[in-house]
Amino acid sequence: MDNVHQTLVNKLKEHSKLTADDMTGIETINYAVRHLGPNEDLIRQGDTTKASALVLHGMLARYHLMPNGRRQYLSYHLKGDVPDAQMLFIEKMDHGLCAMDHAMVASIPHSELMRVFHARPTIGFAVWRETLIDSAIFREAITNNSARSTLARLAHFFCELFYRAKASGLTRRNTLDVPIGLNQLGETLAMSLATVNRALLNLRETNAANFKGGELTVFDWAALQDLGEFDPSYLHIVRKPRF
Amino acid sequence: MDNVHQTLVNKLKEHSKLTADDMTGIETINYAVRHLGPNEDLIRQGDTTKASALVLHGMLARYHLMPNGRRQYLSYHLKGDVPDAQMLFIEKMDHGLCAMDHAMVASIPHSELMRVFHARPTIGFAVWRETLIDSAIFREAITNNSARSTLARLAHFFCELFYRAKASGLTRRNTLDVPIGLNQLGETLAMSLATVNRALLNLRETNAANFKGGELTVFDWAALQDLGEFDPSYLHIVRKPRF
DNA sequence: CGGACCATTGACCATAGTCAACCGCCGTGG
DNA sequence: CCACGGCGGTTGACTATGGTCAATGGTCCG
Numbered sequence: 001m002d003n004v005h006q007t008l009v010n011k012l013k014e015h016s017k018l019t020a021d022d023m024t025g026i027e028t029i030n031y032a033v034r035h036l037g038p039n040e041d042l043i044r045q046g047d048t049t050k051a052s053a054l055v056l057h058g059m060l061a062r063y064h065l066m067p068n069g070r071r072q073y074l075s076y077h078l079k080g081d082v083p084d085a086q087m088l089f090i091e092k093m094d095h096g097l098c099a100m101d102h103a104m105v106a107s108i109p110h111s112e113l114m115r116v117f118h119a120r121p122t123i124g125f126a127v128w129r130e131t132l133i134d135s136a137i138f139r140e141a142i143t144n145n146s147a148r149s150t151l152a153r154l155a156h157f158f159c160e161l162f163y164r165a166k167a168s169g170l171t172r173r174n175t176l177d178v179p180i181g182l183n184q185l186g187e188t189l190a191m192s193l194a195t196v197n198r199a200l201l202n203l204r205e206t207n208a209a210n211f212k213g214g215e216l217t218v219f220d221w222a223a224l225q226d227l228g229e230f231d232p233s234y235l236h237i238v239r240k241p242r243f
Numbered sequence: 244m245d246n247v248h249q250t251l252v253n254k255l256k257e258h259s260k261l262t263a264d265d266m267t268g269i270e271t272i273n274y275a276v277r278h279l280g281p282n283e284d285l286i287r288q289g290d291t292t293k294a295s296a297l298v299l300h301g302m303l304a305r306y307h308l309m310p311n312g313r314r315q316y317l318s319y320h321l322k323g324d325v326p327d328a329q330m331l332f333i334e335k336m337d338h339g340l341c342a343m344d345h346a347m348v349a350s351i352p353h354s355e356l357m358r359v360f361h362a363r364p365t366i367g368f369a370v371w372r373e374t375l376i377d378s379a380i381f382r383e384a385i386t387n388n389s390a391r392s393t394l395a396r397l398a399h400f401f402c403e404l405f406y407r408a409k410a411s412g413l414t415r416r417n418t419l420d421v422p423i424g425l426n427q428l429g430e431t432l433a434m435s436l437a438t439v440n441r442a443l444l445n446l447r448e449t450n451a452a453n454f455k456g457g458e459l460t461v462f463d464w465a466a467l468q469d470l471g472e473f474d475p476s477y478l479h480i481v482r483k484p485r486f
Numbered sequence: 487c488g489g490a491c492c493a494t495t496g497a498c499c500a501t502a503g504t505c506a507a508c509c510g511c512c513g514t515g516g
Numbered sequence: 517c518c519a520c521g522g523c524g525g526t527t528g529a530c531t532a533t534g535g536t537c538a539a540t541g542g543t544c545c546g
Contacts, residue, residue, distance in 0.1 A: 016332075064386045067472055072386040086379075089259075089372035094379050094477035118364060128371055129332035131378065136329075136337050138381035143307045143315040145389045146433035150502080182525065190389035192503050197526060229310055234337035393534080425493065435535050440494060 001027050004106045008054055011080030014167060015133065015238050016126035025120040029113070031106040036060075036099035038179075043084065045096045051107045052084045058103025059179055062095050063187075073188040075137055076100070076161065076180075080168050085131050088113065101179035101214075129236075136234045145190040148229065150199040153189050155228030158209055158216055162224075163232050166241040178216045203227075244270050247349045251297055254323035257410060258376065258481050259369035268363040272356070274349040279303075279342035281422075286327065288339045294350045295327045301346025302422055305338050306430075316431040318380055319343070319404065319423075323411050328374050331356065344422035344457075372479075379477045388433040391472065393442040396432050398471030401452055401459055405467075406475050409484040421459045446470075 001009070005027050012018060018026075033056070036042060042053055045065050053060070055077050062074040062083060074095060077083045083097055088110060117124030137160070144156050158178075165176050180188070186196045204210050208223035218224055221243040232240070244252070248270050255261060261269075276299070279285060285296055288308050296303070298320050305317040305326060317338060320326045326340055331353060360367030380403070387399050401421075408419050423431070429439045447453050451466035461467055464486040475483070 062382070064382065064390075066386070066390055070390060072390045074382050074385055086375055088375070089368060090375055090379070090479050092476060092479075094479075095382060121361060121364065121367075124364075124367070125332060128374075131371075131375060132329055132331070132333055135374065135378045135381060136333070138378060138385060139305070139307070139317050139338060141385045142317055142381060142388060143309070145385060147307075147309055147313060147315045193525085194504080194527085195502055198502090201526090233335060236333050236335075236337075424491095436493085437495085437536080438534055441534090444494090 004031060004033075004054065004056065005029065007056060007080050007106075008082075011082075011168070012123075012126040012130065013239075014080075015236055016122075016129055018126065019122065022120055022122050022126075025116050025123055029108060029116060031108045031112070034105050034107050036103045036105065038099065038101045040099050042097045042099065042105065043093050045093055047093045048091050049084060049087050049093060050111075051109045052082055052088060052113065053097070053105040053107055055079050055081045055083070056104040056106055059100040059177075060097055060103060060105070061100055061184075062097055064095050071184075071187045073184060075134070075141065076188075078165055078168060078170055082127070082130060083134075085127055086134060088127075088131075100184075133236050136236065140234050150189075150191055150195055151202045152228050153191070154185075154196070154199045154203055155208070155224055156230050157185075157189060157228070158211065158218075159225055159228045159230035159232075160235070162216060162218055162221075163230075163241065164235065164237075166243075167235075167237045167239065174218045176216045176218075177214060178211065179214045247274060247276075247297065247299065248272065250299060250323050250349075251325075254325075254411070255366075255369040255373065256482075257323075258479055259372055261369065262365070265363055265365050265369075268359050268366055272351060272359060274351045274355070277348050277350050279346045279348065281342065281344045283342050285340045285342065285348065286336050288336055290336045291334050292327060292330050292336060293354075294352045295325055295331060295356065296340070296348040296350055298322050298324045298326070299347040299349055302343040302420075303340055303346060303348070304343055304427075305340055307338050314427075314430045315433075316427060318377070318384065319431075321408055321411060321413055325370070325373060326377075328370055329377060331370075331374075343427075376479050379479065383477050393432075393434055393438055394445050395471050396434070397428075397439070397442045397446055398451070398467055399473050400428075400432060400471070401446075401454065401461075402468055402471045402473035402475075403478070405459060405461055406473070406484065407478065407480075409486075410478075410480045410482065417461045419459045419461075420457060421454065422457045 009023055009026055043049055057079060060077040060083055064072040064074060087093060144153050148156060162176055165171050182196045183193050186193050200211055206227060208220045208227055210217045252266055252269055286292055300322060303320040303326055307315040307317060330336060387396050391399060405419055408414050425439045426436050429436050443454055451463045451470055453460045
């Protein structure tokens with residue numbers, strides 16, 4: 001089992017049980033590694049796809065492109081995520097997928113996935129569960145952008161990112177690389193650049209966390225969680241990280 | 244094949260191909276019919292479920308409950324939808340599900356679904372696709388509530404509802420029953436009651452559509468679509484309705 | 487007829503968007 | 517090595533949008 005298969009197995013094990021046979025099945029999956037530069041699109045809105053990407057390194061984002069050119073970022077993806085599992089059974093992309101900074105992905109043909117799903121339905125169910133968790137994250141984003149104050153929205157966003165990263169072992173001490181600019185944060189959280197900036201200042205004042213130069217630092221997890229009304233149960237992660 | 248099985252088959256056929264054997268498989272699914280009153284919860288946030296509901300009549304909604312008691316409605320479901328297919332592989336509800344008015348559902352045990360999925364993977368894939376379309380609807384809701392004006396938001400919401408209903412043959416001429424109050428519309432579209440009211444007036448002025456007393460009337464589909472920047476491709480419906 | 491509930495409207499106010507200027511860092515090229 | 521330019525972040529002034537609150541109206545039902 002190479003690193004790529006291991007990455008997928010680790011991710012699925014965050015919420016699903018896999019037998020030895022399931023893992024053997026996963027080992028047979030073929031893929032192609034692809035490097036991405038900052039801001040590079042992996043797939044564009046309207047494209048048709050025959051492969052899904054497994055994130056190996058860096059951060060990817062889904063986004064909608066509006067008629068007026070504005071972007072709406074929808075979700076962010078870290079090592080182990082399979083962002084376009086969403087597109088397994090859907091021909092035409094209704095959103096784009098881009099790298100926030102340098103990133104690396106394993107491109108897995110849909111035919112490979114389908115072969116494994118037929119051979120070992122459990123793997124299919126685990127990936128299905130993965131897509132359902134994605135759905136839960138989308139739902140939470142609706143609520144976040146619709147029903148929380150700017151400060152709470154920002155705090156919740158950082159909570160989710162940090163929690164997911166921590167569950168996957170991607171944090172260093174109390175910090176996490178978040179290669180997102182303020183402008184993009186605004187296009188994620190439905191705020192203008194100026195408002196993002198002011199909300200960040202407010203956040204800094206609470207001493208709960210800080211975001212500066214692409215690095216998120218969490219000083220007081222409980223306080224941050226409180227600010228963002230963050231309840232991680234929607235992430236359905238079985239192996240919960242410690243704080 | 245009774246009406247319930249037929250309802251499910253029709254829905255899946257909107258986007259997936261089913262063989263005669265698949266349909267025979269679906270016929271074997273056991274279920275229990277349940278009636279719901281206005282505003283009655285089918286499932287509450289935090290509940291654990293062992294069954295999924297297929298909507299037979301009326302309209303159901305998913306919603307988040309905030310710590311301050313406010314609701315955020317996430318999506319609406321019409322005849323043929325299986326709203327909590329989302330919860331097939333997830334134990335604990337991260338949102339609630341309620342009836343907007345009198346409604347009827349078929350409650351299908353997860354064990355029944357899993358049995359059929361194992362016997363005929365194609366059926367599983369069709370239901371999976373159904374959940375992925377749900378995801379696309381969530382994504383669009385993020386964008387709608389985050390990046391469109393109040394008028395556009397309202398128009399887009401009505402477009403989606405009308406389009407989906409029309410694809411399922413649930414519209415009467417150019418009208419559709421939408422048993423949602425203005426308050427609830429606000430809790431769906433991230434607007435206050437007053438703003439919803441004003442946006443509705445604006446909408447009326449355009450002569451594109453009207454919403455009054457729980458009935459949506461579309462006078463000028465093209466204009467409404469335009470107002471809401473509505474592009475139905477994210478719904479991934481193969482058999483497109485005519486306007 | 488009275489009350490409940492929902493919709494409507496107006497006045498006022500708070501929040502956040504827009505715009506523009508400025509800063510600071512970094513990389514490039516003279 | 518320093519000057520320059522560009523990008524991204526910071527800040528302030530003004531403005532617009534939409535939230536809040538309160539009063540009014542309409543309709544349905546008891």
